[in-house]
Amino acid sequence: MADPGAAAADADVVCSILPDxxxxxxxxxxxxxxxxxxxxxxxxxxxxPDVARELAKEAETRGIAYLDCPAGGGVLAVRTGTLAIWVGGSAEALERARPVLHxxxxxxxxxxxxxxxAGLVVKLVxxxxxAVNAIAxxxxxxxxxxxxxxxxxxIEAITSGGGGANAQLANLYPNRVLAGDFAAGFKLGYMVKDLRHASDLAGLTGVPTPVGQAAAKRMDEARAAYGDAVDFGSVARLYGW
Known part of the structure; x- marks a missing residue:
């Protein structure tokens, strides 16, 4: 159904996921x-998060409960139904939507x-x-x-016992980057977008983020070199991978 309004007319729970x-x-x-x-x-x-709060207020005037529910885990988690989901909104609305989220x-x-x-804050962080771990x-x-x-x-030595272990070192590099596989899983353009929203969040909270700014600059350089549609792991190509 092409019309989101028509799709929502008789639904108890409505899901949407969009670019921005x-x-x-x-x-x-x-x-x-x-x-x-x-x-x-x-x-x-x-x-x-500010746009989500604005829309939630509008939804409330119409008797509709709005939950921000960004998810994480990548393409495999989408295919297997094992996403991590971080929810912002009322506990009562979450309980009504829980069967769908499960x-x-x-x-x-x-x-x-x-x-x-709040869910969006967690997702942006x-x-x-x-991004920081992929670049580092x-x-x-x-x-x-x-x-x-x-x-x-x-990689094996660090991930099996070193304090420098992280998910990008353990998964992105051995499984994708070292194999030269930069086909889109999570697109580079989306990562650049998310880092822009994270930068806005940093500005609102007053927290200085020089490491995040450096990571955003590096992702921008990768996007300029390789385009929006490749995997965000393409940033590794800037280091000769």
Whole structure:
């Protein structure tokens, strides 16, 4: 069904996941025009927490519960229904939507993070850390390579017992980067977008983020070199991978 308003007209729970805030505003406006009071809207886009709060207030005037529900875990988690889902909004609305969320995510990884916007804060910080770790791991492994040490051995040594272990070092590099596989899982353009929203969050909270700013600059350089549609792991190519 092409019309989101028509799709929402008879639904108890409505899910949407879109590229960014502009698309969220458009689709949510259509949903709110036709959804019945008592409907729960699960908005799963990674975008601005402030926009989510604004839309939640509009939804409330119409008797509709708005939950921001960004998810993490990558393509495999999508295919297997094991996503981690971080929810912002009322506990009562979450309980009504929980059966739907359990179908698309892992119940053990479902977290109620607080009021509307809280789920998005957690997701943006998660992607901030993914970006920083992906870039730092690429730099570190380039040093290993140039020093003449076996890169896979170094990854195994660090991930099996070193304090420098992280998910990008353990998974992205051995499974994708070292194989030269940069086909899109999570697109580079989306990572750049998420880091922009994380930067906005940092500005609102007053927290200085020089490491995050450096990571965003490096991701921008990768996007300029390789385009939006490749995997975010393409940032590793800047280090000769």
């Amino acid at each position: 805030s502009a698309e969220v505003r458009s689709v949510v406006a259509a949903v709110l025009e036709s959804a019945r009071p008592g409907t729960v809207l699960l908005e799963m886009t990674t975008h601005s 179908e698309i995510g892992d119940p053990a990884k479902l977290r109620h993070c607080g009021p509307v916007g 998660n992607n901030y850390l993914v 791991s690429g730099e570190a492994l380039a040093m290993v390579r140039e020093a003449g040490v076996d890169v896979r051995l170094a």
